[in-house]
Amino acid sequence: MSARAALAVMAGKLTTMILKLMGSGGTSLPGKVVLKLCPDILGRLAKDMKIICVTGTNGKTTTCHVIRDMIEAEGKTVFCNDAGANLLGGVVSAFVSASTLGGRVKTDYALLECDEAALKSIVEHFGELDVTAVVTNVFRDQLDRYGEVLTTVNKIRAGLEQLPNVKLVLNADCSLTTSLNDLPNSGIYYFGMNAPLYEGTSSDISDAVYCIHCKAKYRYRYHTFGHLGGFYCEQCGYQRQEPDVALTKVLEWKDGSEVVEMNVFGKPVKAEVMLPGGYNLYNALAAVTIAHLTGLNEDSIVTVLGGLTTHFGRMEQVQLGDSSLNLVLVKNPAGFNEVLQFLIQQKPTGNIVFGLNDNYADGKDISWIYDVEFERLTGAAAGAKGYYFTGKRAFDMQLRLKYADFDTDKFHVEKDYKALITRLKQEGEQTFLVLSYTCMLEFRDKLSEFVPLKKYAREQ
């Protein structure tokens, strides 16, 4: 390694140390410092490594989390960038942390959560290296409400084009994701669901109505979520590909997990997936595909799926006195609809808290909540004790649920997190809290004054 690169690594490590001493959780700053000193550092540190990149709109963090457990179950070592630190700076920071002062990274794998728009700036340093890229799905995000999902697809495409030898792991049920299968590659593997998850899954909300190749309207054999499912185009023949890892049946829905039947590269596998909500099954399938490709056997895959624990925003359970809180993060209509589907199955009898902010990270324009199908939840949540609204836009959320015909006698607006937590604690109920990004951060901050919580890296 050149003196310049070595100096950059040292500067990065020093910055990390100083940030730690200051008690700051900033994770992208060291990377930025390193890049200033040595712009091509990533290619140097990644040399000889096996790299797994995970991108897509929803499920990146959970998918990385499951993949990490899978790799470690093989007895291999892996480092990841912190959840949310998924731009170039965050990825470089992770490499620097994992590297020796001499610039050697000693883990077997680099597992990188990559923001869709930042993918190109990250992977262009990897060129001919051994890279496997997972694309979880493409949905409209709340921030680009008036943008085009095709823009997102094209950003991912621009990134993957930098990798002539990439192995692609694509969501077979997502017509947008599958369209990346014409890129140069050294293997394409698909994951998907061979059947609808729920009876009567809504197909009203679609981010991809028309064929990406010929603009004819897609037809579907079945839907799973949003535009995901058994799509095909009658006009040009573009259609869902047969998955290598498929969910064939959900045998049992449990509280916080599902017992499922899968087909893993031709082998039937039965497993309990310790992740709440059907939407997480896609993340599990993506991770199983990677696990198989890296050589993990089916028995070990089943063991890992049965031993998963959830983390920040992806349904975190917190005991608060006699109350049990379930915190879940919502970022966009598709993700919110998935969470609603989960709630529909839970038939809540305790409280439900809806928290909405309109800071940049939540989306300044909150009208996206009108794309969320709250009407589907009205009946299933009718037995709930109360509906609470919090966050800067609590009243907008309350209005949205009023339109969805929720019982307004049970409505309570409480913008003061401390007062809200005190109240929830007194109630002693099972409570679901569905919170937008910054609302989740603020709420957890306050909640940590009541109960010890896990610390998670802050980002953005």
Ligand SMILES: [Zn+2]
């Ligand atoms: Zn077509």
